[in-house]
Amino acid sequence: MKTLVDHHIHILEKSVLNSESLDRYWQRAQKNQIGFLGFSEHAYLFQQAESINFNQWQKNKQVFDLEKYYRVLAGFRQKTPGILIGLEVDFYPERLAETRAFIEYCRCCYDFDFLSGSVHWIGDWGIDLDKESYHEKMSSEQTVREKYNQYYDLIEQMIETRLFDLVCHLDLIKIFGAVDPGNEKFWNLIKILKQNDQALEVNINGLNKPIQEPYPGFGFVKKCLEQSIPITLSSDAHEESRVGEHFDITIKELRNLGLKNLIYYEAGQRKKLFI
Ligand SMILES: [Zn+2]
Numbered sequence: 292m293k294t295l296v297d298h299h300i301h302i303l304e305k306s307v308l309n310s311e312s313l314d315r316y317w318q319r320a321q322k323n324q325i326g327f328l329g330f331s332e333h334a335y336l337f338q339q340a341e342s343i344n345f346n347q348w349q350k351n352k353q354v355f356d357l358e359k360y361y362r363v364l365a366g367f368r369q370k371t372p373g374i375l376i377g378l379e380v381d382f383y384p385e386r387l388a389e390t391r392a393f394i395e396y397c398r399c400c401y402d403f404d405f406l407s408g409s410v411h412w413i414g415d416w417g418i419d420l421d422k423e424s425y426h427e428k429m430s431s432e433q434t435v436r437e438k439y440n441q442y443y444d445l446i447e448q449m450i451e452t453r454l455f456d457l458v459c460h461l462d463l464i465k466i467f468g469a470v471d472p473g474n475e476k477f478w479n480l481i482k483i484l485k486q487n488d489q490a491l492e493v494n495i496n497g498l499n500k501p502i503q504e505p506y507p508g509f510g511f512v513k514k515c516l517e518q519s520i521p522i523t524l525s526s527d528a529h530e531e532s533r534v535g536e537h538f539d540i541t542i543k544e545l546r547n548l549g550l551k552n553l554i555y556y557e558a559g560q561r562k563k564l565f566i
């Protein structure tokens with residue numbers, strides 16, 4: 292049986308973290324032919340991330356202990372090859388030095404398999420938090436254009452830091468349906484990914500949102516494949532029932548585009564999984 296990878300799931304906010312809950316996640320993964328499961332918890336949830344948290348919304352959530360997260364997962368990984376331990380770290384340019392230090396701390400004090408980077412904030416606006424503020428910010432053609440430009444600038448800066456193993460949901464800003472007015476910066480990201488040897492996830496969570504397509508869409512993925520940019524697959528599940536969700540139709544589509552392998556990270560090393 293061919294196995295897949297789900298490189299981006301969350302557990303802490305909807306589940307108690309222990310070997311029983313991990314086992315349930317793992318059972319669900321196996322049912323969906325997933326042989327590699329990446330726990331990619333939000334870094335802002337941890338007390339140890341205090342220095343990189345840049346607003347009150349995040350600070351209100353920094354209640355978990357990174358040490359415990361790592362320890363419980365590492366115990367489970369030991370008896371369950373295929374478990375990958377990581378974090379999803381926010382990129383925020385005003386906290387770059389602190390983020391660099393945090394990443395260094397993570398890489399030296401723990402055996403994380405991977406550290407992913409994502410952009411959820413433009414300044415003080417959390418772009419995926421609610422539909423109302425989204426449509427307020429994106430109320431005219433001009434503001435849509437501005438926000439898309441700012442967002443892609445942040446993604447570009449993030450990739451160029453080379454701090455992260457993986458770019459999460461590269462065009463999350465489309466979440467509630469404001470359409471990209473056609474943007475050179477977006478297509479230019481392919482070059483930036485290539486130049487920085489950066490891997491990209493196809494995150495199917497967009498299929499559950501008003502935009503109803505993965506982040507990024509298949510047109511962009513096709514161009515990435517033409518440039519041999521390493522691709523992985525993610526559900527971004529925040530609960531066990533969503534692990535591997537929509538993977539059957541997505542994999543079919545990716546194979547049609549010519550995808551031959553997915554990548555995953557183990558002990559910081561990029562590996563290939565032929566599908
Ligand atoms: Zn995210």
Ligand SMILES: [Zn+2]
Pocket residue numbers: 299301379527
């Ligand atoms: Zn996520």
